[in-house]
Amino acid sequence: MAEHYLSPSILCIMLTALVSLAGAKVPAIIVFGDSSVDSGNNNFIQTMARANFEPYGRDFPGGRPTGRFCNGRLSSDFTSEAYGLKPTVPAYLDPSYNISDYATGVCFASAGTGYDNSTAGVLGVIPLWKEVEYYKEYQHKLTAYLGRRKAANIIRESLYLVSIGTNDFLENYYTLPDRRSQFSISQYQDFLIGIAEVFLKDLYKLGARKMSFTGISPMGCLPLERVANLDDPFSCATNYNDLAVDFNGRLRRLVRKLNQELSGMKIYFANPYDIIWDIVQNHHVTDNPLTCSDANKFVFWDAFHPTERTNQIVSDYFFKHLKNLFH
Ligand SMILES: *[C@@H]1O[C@H](CO)[C@@H](O)[C@H](O)[C@H]1NC(C)=O
Numbered sequence: 497m498a499e500h501y502l503s504p505s506i507l508c509i510m511l512t513a514l515v516s517l518a519g520a521k522v523p524a525i526i527v528f529g530d531s532s533v534d535s536g537n538n539n540f541i542q543t544m545a546r547a548n549f550e551p552y553g554r555d556f557p558g559g560r561p562t563g564r565f566c567n568g569r570l571s572s573d574f575t576s577e578a579y580g581l582k583p584t585v586p587a588y589l590d591p592s593y594n595i596s597d598y599a600t601g602v603c604f605a606s607a608g609t610g611y612d613n614s615t616a617g618v619l620g621v622i623p624l625w626k627e628v629e630y631y632k633e634y635q636h637k638l639t640a641y642l643g644r645r646k647a648a649n650i651i652r653e654s655l656y657l658v659s660i661g662t663n664d665f666l667e668n669y670y671t672l673p674d675r676r677s678q679f680s681i682s683q684y685q686d687f688l689i690g691i692a693e694v695f696l697k698d699l700y701k702l703g704a705r706k707m708s709f710t711g712i713s714p715m716g717c718l719p720l721e722r723v724a725n726l727d728d729p730f731s732c733a734t735n736y737n738d739l740a741v742d743f744n745g746r747l748r749r750l751v752r753k754l755n756q757e758l759s760g761m762k763i764y765f766a767n768p769y770d771i772i773w774d775i776v777q778n779h780h781v782t783d784n785p786l787t788c789s790d791a792n793k794f795v796f797w798d799a800f801h802p803t804e805r806t807n808q809i810v811s812d813y814f815f816k817h818l819k820n821l822f823h
């Protein structure tokens with residue numbers, strides 16, 4: 497009977513609807529955080545926290561140091577490429593780029609920074625609140641460049657990628673006396689979570705709706721911490737790893753709460769702990785990747801930062817989830 501079949505015109509409308517759903521693309525990647533995602537902002541401020549010299553960037557396109565704390569690209573660069581955007585995300589303070597470049601991706605991150613203002617103070621880098629100020633300035637420039645409607649679409653549909661937190665513990669709390677004299681480690685985590693909540697709500701108020709919010713990695717396995725592990729030299733420092741698990745649990749609860757509270761906001765909690773732990777367990781850390789010709793064989797590039805290969809594995813792992821959430 498004819499009424500059991502869809503008419504060609506109805507089919508056509510349905511197909512069009514499907515295509516436009518699938519076409520709800522991520523128009524840009526907007527990045528906040530620390531050295532895990534800083535693509536060169538620190539080159540343009542007064543700080544020692546820089547990576548604009550060799551051998552950094554050895555495997556970057558053109559083999560040049562860019563300020564990325566890596567031999568090549570960062571996970572944020574790989575995520576941008578996976579979305580069909582640029583293969584690298586330009587740093588906002590780099591004068592060789594302008595708003596037409598930033599319309600498809602921009603990075604406000606600063607190596608050495610943290611949630612805590614005083615962490616940014618240690619090496620004189622960009623505090624997180626200032627990254628947000630730069631983002632507001634970016635919104636104005638974007639609106640002036642593209643007009644209100646197009647700019648608003650980019651602000652709403654972009655993927656916001658946030659990766660920050662390790663420095664608050666390693667560079668600040670466990671290195672300098674101030675925060676340790678003010679807070680127990682549990683109180684300090686609560687303090688950081690409070691700042692993270694204000695930050696995420698600020699981005700929401702500014703228009704962000706799609707976010708990949710990164711937890712912290714097993715920081716006790718960073719080469720720096722392994723060398724300093726007096727209990728068991730060269731193996732992972734379990735106290736720092738336990739702390740990372742604890743902090744990630746708190747971040748996850750915050751994300752769950754905000755996903756319920758903030759209407760229309762979708763935050764994916766990108767927890768790098770397990771994947772990096774697996775990579776570390778399957779590698780040995782004897783040679784030095786700085787002097788070895790093939791950095792791809794290594795998990796870490798310097799005492800603190802993963803190699804490009806590790807960044808790519810981690811980015812691919814998260815992207816499987818992200819592409820289902822945000823087309
Ligand atoms: C951005 O820079 C490119 C060349 O580097 C130039 O062609 C373009 O006009 C500039 N766009 C704006 C909006 O300034």
Ligand SMILES: *[C@@H]1O[C@H](CO)[C@@H](O)[C@H](O)[C@H]1NC(C)=O
Nearest residue numbers: 611612613614623625626691
């Ligand atoms: C960090 O500093 C900014 C700017 O001075 C300030 O607005 C903000 O309240 C500070 N954050 C905390 C948690 O103290």
